Amino acid sequence: MSQAPHAGTAAPQRCSGAFKVSIQAPQMMPSPDGGPPQARRSLEKQYEGGLQGRSLGEMLAAGHPQQGEAAYVALESFQGTLQGRAGGFALAHLGLMHAGRQDLRIALVPGSGTGALQGITGELTLRIEGGVHHYELVYTLPAAVDATPH
Secondary structure, three states: OOOOOOOOOOOOOOEEEEEEEEOOOEEEEEEOOOOOOOOEEEEEEEEEEEEEEEEEEEEEEEEEEEHHHEEEEEEEEEEEEEEEEEEEEEEEEEEEEEEOOOEEEEOOOOOOOOEEEOEEEEEEEEEEEEEEEEEEEEEEOOOOOOOOOO
């Protein structure tokens, strides 16, 4: 997020924590004869830390991850609290693997914020250590409207 905050937005904030993920077995999708394999997987996550709540999503994958060459896209719908603010938002994933190196981007979907999270923007990064999934969310919410009479 290299852009400066727009007028009416607060400075970027951060929160972090861990999450548990359950990913269903792949369901193979049609591919043309000789084309790379494609699969669909449902996922469910339980977030803890600054982000607390549950998400459900769908992942589509193609390629050969066992050989270090693959890609996935996913959409995830979160509902819960972000540092005490109740609401939800969607996350969009793009993951690429080439020669065993991974490039992953997870962005908050513009316009998807609900409840006290309306107008949220940002990106989520993750890391896996010792089998535990950790996240860091860098986000911006619209600045509170000054309701004080002038």
